[in-house]
Amino acid sequence: MKDHYQVIVVGGGTGGLTVAAQLLNSSNPPEVAIIEPSEKHYYQPLWTLVGAGVFPKEESERNEADFMPAGAEWIKDAVASFDPAKNKLSTKAGKELGYDYLVVSAGIQIDWDAIPGLKESVGKPGTGVVSNYSYDTVSATWETLRNFKGGVALFTEPSTAVKCGGAPQKIMYLADDAFRKQGVRDKTTIHFCSPKTSIFAVKKYADSLDKVIARKGIEPKWEHNLKALNPDKKEAIFDHKGSDITLKYDMIHVTPPQSSPNFIKQSPLATKDGWVDVNKDTLQHNKFANVFALGDNSSLPTSKTGAAIRKQAPTVVANLLSAIAGQPL
Template sequence: MKIDTHSVDILIVGGGTAGITVAASLAKKKIFSSITILEPSKVHFYQPLWTLVGAGIFPKESSEKREADLIPYGVDWIQDAAETFLPEINTVLTTTGRKISYRYLVVCPGMEIFWDQIQGLKETLGTSGVVSNYSYESVESTWRAIHQFKKGRALFTFPNTPIKCGGAPQNIMYLAEDYFRKVNIRDDCEVVFASAGNSIFSIKKYADALNIILEKRGIISWYRQNLIAIDGKNKQAIFKNLDTGDNTTLAFEMIHVTPPMGAPAFIRRSPLANSEGWISIDKFSLQHTKFPNIFGLGDASSLSTSRTGAAIRKQSPVLIENLISLFRDSPLTAKYQGYTSCPLVTRYGKVILAEFDCDGNRCETFPFDQSKERSSLYFFKKHILPLLYWEGMLKGRL
């Protein structure tokens, strides 16, 4: 077999939110002779929109653009998937047998969703009221289930792994509950947030505001409960109590599942991974802890911050500045401070905007109390953020 070999200045593994953002900003600087994105997918999704798609506000197609249309000017795209990292010889091997050597490597392939880890989920997802906003294929089933709901128990789960956007599992619950009120069936429904976590949110100020909402609206929260199996046909879900180990079976009319997630398999088995499988990077400089010419960011990285596109918006300039410093033999002085953000959509038309760092400090943008539900913040989530994403971040303008 003839091996297809390439040699590039900068190789970016993963052309998603992080990969395109970094490539677009780097290309504008015109410092490196070649920048290449290695990305297997023909399409890219603005995943934050899936919360609103699942609530019937947008069709799923509005979250999608062709990858070819997003590849920044001056950047090459190899449509293939990384399979093996050989960092000692600055080389990546792909699934179709390409061999790509690089001078600098940026790794950002996002997260893998472990649908298989919940027994019975794959077989039933999208039918029998078993739904999830966590994939393009299943997101419209969420709206179908909410729209068709008449009475009974609506369950919303949160797994015992890190996930994309910690607020998304409860966002869809608030929207569903609000919809049940709008169509006058709320008295016939029980809405339950069944979470493997300890509380509704990790930052006290937002948790306090959310707990008031849960209480006022009669939403039941049930913590330390990890969904382990679903019987779609009989509409039953089994949860394991993470403290006692006891299992509880709950009947449901609909269940929105946030599945367990982790770093992709090809990262977990690679020399780039830490003991938990994430790309092992320094939390300030974003440089790999073993291989200095490798950087990482985004959902697959070892950063302990909550995994969001908003976090990537702050990680990307730090990574770029440090990559350029390395290229110029200067010290790496740029520091990521762990910023992340999560719009909590508490109703149709209302949002609380959580912004915080990995030490739990609030880092709010606006000069008002962001833990209050506001229609201005909903407008920001629904109309402004998508625009800032497609026209700002992905074009290297933020």
């Protein structure tokens, strides 16, 4: 491993791999290194269907090496900190690496510890607490759904940004379908608990989804933000307009709070909210001209989805190649 690269890409997920591959397939490919600690790559959109029993979770797992672009140097390490003023970063293994250009696409962090009672109960048999947001817990969602005999089923979403904004609802609709097929829907109350005041931010779609939840008999609880679980009593505590509200449950699917990775939040690259601070048109950093970012860890106003990355990656690549060539973006 060298100590300086022309382009360092942080993150071997959808965004980082896409940008690296497109850079290396360009007519004048730069030198590219990818920093990614994981040996496995997960197709996370499938986890909703894994949680609904449509696929086994193993179908979502591949070897990271199978997706590493030819010509890229894979650094199997994780970033610990950035020093963009010196065009350097440090890794958890203690290496200091320099770069001419930096692309940050490290995804989003799941904050399991933000809800007391969640980490120790999620996916554990008998707790009724499930979540599709981890490879280790997603199978428990389907085990809970298929063995459900009726009662109260809660589905939550947090007040934070989340990967795939529709996912907290998708598993709820699939659960409703499973309960009907199993003959227990008439013995089941489904609540969608959200800190928001409507089912979707765009009114046109919210109007349609309001009809869906009404047709399915799903009862929304607006301005309910999950703050703690008492798994021994099967109680969920929500903040509702500044007061604590306790709801009993027989099962609860939790969409956990999410945020920018800590090593980004604590860096000079971040906005006050923790995201990599980039121009929404160029995806270039607003302070450090040789830094670009895309995907879930960026400050872009788009949804945090693979679909968004599909449109963002070509912009990063085109502008980065222009910057390398000394041309305007």
